[in-house]
Amino acid sequence: MxxxxxxxxxxxxxxxxxxxxxxxxxxxxxxxxxxxxxxxxxxxxxxxxxxxxxxxxxxxxxxxxxxxxxxxxxxxxxxxxxxxxxxxxxxxxxxxxxxxxxxxxxxxxxxxxxxxxxxxxxxxxxxxxxxxxxxxxxxxxxxxxxxxxxxxxxxxxxxxxxxxxxxxxxxxxxxxxxxxxxxxxxxxxHSSLASPCDTLLAGWGHTAAPPGQQPAVLAFLPFSHVYGLMIQGLCMRGGILMGHEPDLRAETLAEALLSFRPTYLYAVPYVFEKLYKNFLRKAEEAGKGALFERAVRTAQDFAAAAERQRLGTGAGPGFELRLQHAVYDKTVFRKLRAALGGRVCGAVSGGSPLNRELALFYSGIGIFVHDGYGLTETSGGITAQPVGREKFGTVGQPLPDTEIHVADDGEILVRGPSVFQGYVNDEEGNRAALHNGWLATGDIGQLDSEGYLSITGRKKDIVITSGGKSVAPAALEERLRVHPLVHQAVVVGDNRPCVGALITLDPEYLAHWRSVHAVPGDAHDRELREEHALREEINRAVGAANSTVSRSESIRVYRVLPEAFDLANGLLTPSMKLRRDAIAERYAAEIEAMYQSSSRTPRALPPAPTTDPFSWDETDNVFG
Incomplete structure (x- = not known):
């Protein structure tokens, strides 16, 4: 340059x-x-x-x-x-x-x-x-x-x-x-912003469209964020046709995808989660929920087998799995791809790690989502999945000319051409973040033996219970959001006897769920039965999240909140990140009540059953 x-x-x-x-x-x-x-x-x-x-x-x-x-x-x-x-x-x-x-x-x-x-x-x-x-x-x-x-x-x-x-x-x-x-x-x-764009175009650009076609990208992420600016840079430097969509409402974005027909999708995990939930909701509304769930399992099994094959740890999909996948490709997967315009052949997820099961689903339906990692201070991406050696559940390997080191406390350190020049008017911040060319990212992660990076969470977000257990909330929150009813989740528990969670529900899917699970009877009886059924469904979501962690790290109590975290109530940043301190302050009374009600009956904690993660006080009204 x-x-x-x-x-x-x-x-x-x-x-x-x-x-x-x-x-x-x-x-x-x-x-x-x-x-x-x-x-x-x-x-x-x-x-x-x-x-x-x-x-x-x-x-x-x-x-x-x-x-x-x-x-x-x-x-x-x-x-x-x-x-x-x-x-x-x-x-x-x-x-x-x-x-x-x-x-x-x-x-x-x-x-x-x-x-x-x-x-x-x-x-x-x-x-x-x-x-x-x-x-x-x-x-x-x-x-x-x-x-x-x-x-x-x-x-x-x-x-x-x-x-x-x-x-x-x-x-x-x-x-x-x-x-x-x-x-x-x-x-x-200029050079730091151009560096990841040029590196990604050189190594990954050929995956953005089928041979002979001009790649096309619909830019809908905010250009106010470095990820959005990187997408613009990739398009302008790579000869990629770029359209703009300023409205992020689900229905508007769906219409834009259908009319613009991108060949490649750049998004954040929330978008991929929302698309999946919309697919599921529409299938259930059409009376094909069971078919969709079977197709999802087939897609994930197929993608996992293909992953084992490319990583040299397995033989790949067997004959029966390939046959099932081919059937679902004609009856289900093709329709899902059509809902995104019909031309999407791949995607990138950034902003935060993408859930492994979700990545397997998209890969299984024919849309390979490359999960990457970057931050504002690195001008965008600094890791990516190597083509042909993708490993789901990680954010890939460092880009060429970029070095990553994990410190003794788990913090990720980065050095490379895309690292920023420094914070303006903040010498103290520069001294804290930059050390001999290395940027202290504030993120916690680990590198495996092959150099793939996994992100655990933010260093400042670590929850430390009163028993001294350190819990990274991001993985639990990510697992909770996989459930179609769960919109947002915030793990709490600092100086508390166990880990808890504040949960908001997806309003669109909740309305659909209520219509599907409507029960006869008088209004009061119907409301009680519906609340019980809803509690059981959220219990299953929490149980699924807990299955990935140890007992001491598992969510033992939770509250379902009546409103979402958003920009209007000051509980999200403009880049849609949780303002954890503000959330903890706003819902201090609910958090206190959650722990108080769960400790009314002093007794030894029995092993938690896999179907119900709550062993403190199972009569606690989490919807109060």
Missing amino acids: QGGLADSLFETAERDPFLPQLARRSDTSPAAWSQVTAIELRDQVLDVARGFIAAGIFPGHRVAVMARTRYEWTVLSYALWTVGAEIVPIYPTSSHEQVAWILRDAGCVAVVVEDEQGIMTVGSVCATLPSLRHVWQLDAGALTDLAEAGLSVPVTTVESMRRIVLPDSTAVIAYTSGTTGHPKGCALS
């Missing part, structure tokens, strides 16, 4: 001007997509870059972008990189306080917002931001206004500015989610 990230766009436009680079949804017909060629995109980027120069945006200036994942985001980012500016992504759902903190901490001179809500949010904090000179609104025609304002700026001026951008120039100041305290601004250079 000789220059900045914008160079790849200009080089593609010069080399292959009519290559479809982006797909843009029609304003009048949402199911129709029009293609934007590399030269058309370059010309629009040039026009907007000229507008930024006319507005006084120059190399080193920081400009915030506060919008959902949409076509304009890509145009803006490449226009800003063309003039050497630094992008500060902000989630559009951020609070006034978060927006004020980021704009002030980064010293932004301008901000681009999406709509009137963004204008009001920024407007409410403008008085405290003396450096802020411009606010542009996308829905009010910001790109057109910038292009018109820049008509007098020569194209040669833009070219001169683009050519002075160096690989180690800062491209993005990406703020962490801020699960505790203020978010930290990670300075990411």
Whole structure:
């Protein structure tokens, strides 16, 4: 890499001007997509870059972008990189306080917002931001206004500015989610952002589409997060057709997948979990739940046998399993693939580890999900599943030129070309995170004998019971979410006699479950019987999660909460991570009551039966 990230766009436009680079949804017909060629995109980027120069945006200036994942985001980012500016992504759902903190901490001179809500949010904090000179609104025609304002700026001026951008120039100041305290601004250079993209394209790019087809990716993850920016970089640097979907509601995303028809899917575990639950719900609604469950087991068995074969530990699927798989492929799996557009041949999961059984399911239906690992401070991915040697339940091996070491306390340390330049305005944070070129990730994990990395959880999230047992909550929470009724789960238990959990239910599947399990009788009797049946179902979910851990690590008590953790109630970060401290504070009374009711009857704890993990007080009303 000789220059900045914008160079790849200009080089593609010069080399292959009519290559479809982006797909843009029609304003009048949402199911129709029009293609934007590399030269058309370059010309629009040039026009907007000229507008930024006319507005006084120059190399080193920081400009915030506060919008959902949409076509304009890509145009803006490449226009800003063309003039050497630094992008500060902000989630559009951020609070006034978060927006004020980021704009002030980064010293932004301008901000681009999406709509009137963004204008009001920024407007409410403008008085405290003396450096802020411009606010542009996308829905009010910001790109057109910038292009018109820049008509007098020569194209040669833009070219001169683009050519002075160096690989180690800062491209993005990406703020962490801020699960505790203020978010930290990670300075990411052009080369660090390009490094994982180029490595993945070189080693894995051929898996993104069948031979002879241009790969196509529907970008729906937030560009405000480094994972979303990495997806954009992969598409722009790899000649991959990219569409944008700003609306993450399940029905909207399903429609976009059907109309855009991607060949490859980039998502987070939540999306893969939600897709699976939707498949299951629709099968049960059609009276084919038992058929679907048999097909799922066949898919997982087939994928597990294929895994043993490629890893050299087994002979692969036998004749009977291959025959069953072929039957289900025609009757079930083909319909599932069609629901994703019919062309998806593979996928990547990031953000947090993907459940092994879920990965086996997708592989078994013909969509190989490569699980990877990365974080904001590493500009995206630093591990991936090696092609042909994939091992489900891990996040793969380190990318070429990247080193991973696991410290004595289990913390993952990383060194490589994608590691960030440091936190802005936070020398104390830099000293804590960076040691002789190694980044202390804060994640806990382990490397097996073949160099595959498994993620256990976050170091700061470890639960330590009053008996001194350390429990990593992520694996238990992941196992709970596999159950279709479970939407979210938070493991608790610090300084408590055992591990507990707070659980929220999936509203769509719960409504379906109620309709399927409706029982006759008067209202009061029906409600009691339904509550009992629901409790038994959640018991089974917890029992399944407990089956993967020792007794001292198992969930002994739980509460089902009446509302989900979300951005509106402040219990999720903008990147959809749990704010554990905020959750523990909000539900302190429920947690206390959960443990108090479970210890009313002092008695020795008998071995927990596999069908019911609760041996404290089985009359405890967990739905109270």
